[in-house]
Amino acid sequence: MFQRIITALKRGLVKIGLLKEIEKITGLKDVSINEEMFQKIEVWKALYKGYYSEWHDVQYQTIDGPKQRKMLTLNMAKTSASEMASLVYNEKCEISIDNETVSDFINSVFKQNKFDKKFQDYVEYMFAHGGMVIKPYVENDRIMLSFVTADCFIPISWRNDTIYEAVFPYEFKRRDKKYTHLEWHLWENGQYVIRNEVYESQNGTDLGIKVPLAEFFPNLEEEVRIDGLKQSLFAYFKPNVANNIDLQSPLGISIFANALDTLKAIDTAFDSFHREFRLGRKRIIVPAYAVKTVIDPDSGKALRYFDSTDETYEAFAFGDMDKSEFKDVSVELRVEEHIAAINALLNLFAMQTGFSSGTFTFDGQSMKTATEVISEQSKTFKSKQSHENIIEEALQELIDSIVAMGVLYGMINAPEEYEVTVSFDDSIAEDKGAEINQQTQLVAxxxxxxxxxxxxxxxxxxxxxxxxxxxxxxxxxxxxxxxxxxxxxxxxxxxxx
Incomplete structure (x- = not known):
């Protein structure tokens, strides 16, 4: 009751301007991050969804005044992330543990969380957004797995790229107000501490003021202290791509983070390819009196415009053209030039994102991928293996966290040491012809x-x-x-x- 009164008082003080809201999460104690990284994540998210307003909102002039349209896109951000994710982790991947007790326990946790399906989806998000987190927690005497995207994870402390303290922000709305739930994972004097806080924003842009947790999450405790843990209860996954945005950050970057200019050029060329058919259709040159005229509000002069929605050109006063003469104009379409330009850009994009040249092709009707058979010496296969190394380490950390939580809650009696092995699917990288020739020669x-x-x-x-x-x-x-x-x-x- 007393806390509610204080909260109500804070809300009143904010309204009359005597108490200032916290503007950002970085205004809180112990949080020091490079905001540029999270601005980039928002750009990568937008491109992955297929719409980034700064690129895809096109302004143009017509006879009826300024107009806006949405640029068409091949959505190569989604395609590249999806393709790499399917190469790295699929249903043929196997996780093996040399201890039967631990293996059965992990398999049961994964099965009840539908791990394979969700993990495949979030591996794709990881390649697109630059990272993702899996966080185990206990609910109804079962270990559940919370999958977190890169925009809902802020590292606080790390060592050699291993993050051991972090905060998980989660935004939600109630009526006309925005709230932010912060879940802190910290280490204090050898104890693992989990804190939960909720902040209320008055204007929807600031973090706002702290409000009672029980009002929104009655089953959550404000603070939980755990003894005996050796590692944090979350595992961070990221692509094996060096972060050239913030060299000191442990966060990963999207596989297309350094191909943004190429992505924009691909969408521009693809949009132009479709506009070629719209603007290059057959037209007829007619006398000037057959075309609309508008009055310039500044000069008062009569102006005539070519409107892409019209079926006619204006016949200007040139040459000896008869005033009643109509001329048929057929514009040559640059289809092959557009296809060639798009494919050249796709090859450049493939190189920038870790794929072999020729992986992505455009035939004028659809975008195709060519990763059915990949040589072990190809760039695609080498990129695949490099990503697998990072993902395998993170999976081992995740399993250690699940086992530690299982031991903490008495769900399993696990040994201190066990070995985790991840066998990724390399069958896609087989060159059958070369393999058959090699085996034939060995037999001979x-x-x-x-x-x-x-x-x-x-x-x-x-x-x-x-x-x-x-x-x-x-x-x-x-x-x-x-x-x-x-x-x-x-x-x-x-x-x-």
Missing amino acids: AGMQSKKRAIMKVQGVTEEEAQQILQEIIEEERRQSPDLNELRAQSALFGQEE
């Missing part, structure tokens, strides 16, 4: 058995390879005449003679 040189070669090329088990080999031998036997039968026939022919 006596350095590889046929069974092992079948296992390697076809990706089958030893038993399946043995069965395939037996079938091959049987087929060869049926196709080749029996040696004894040939000898018998030879002897018979000799007797007849």
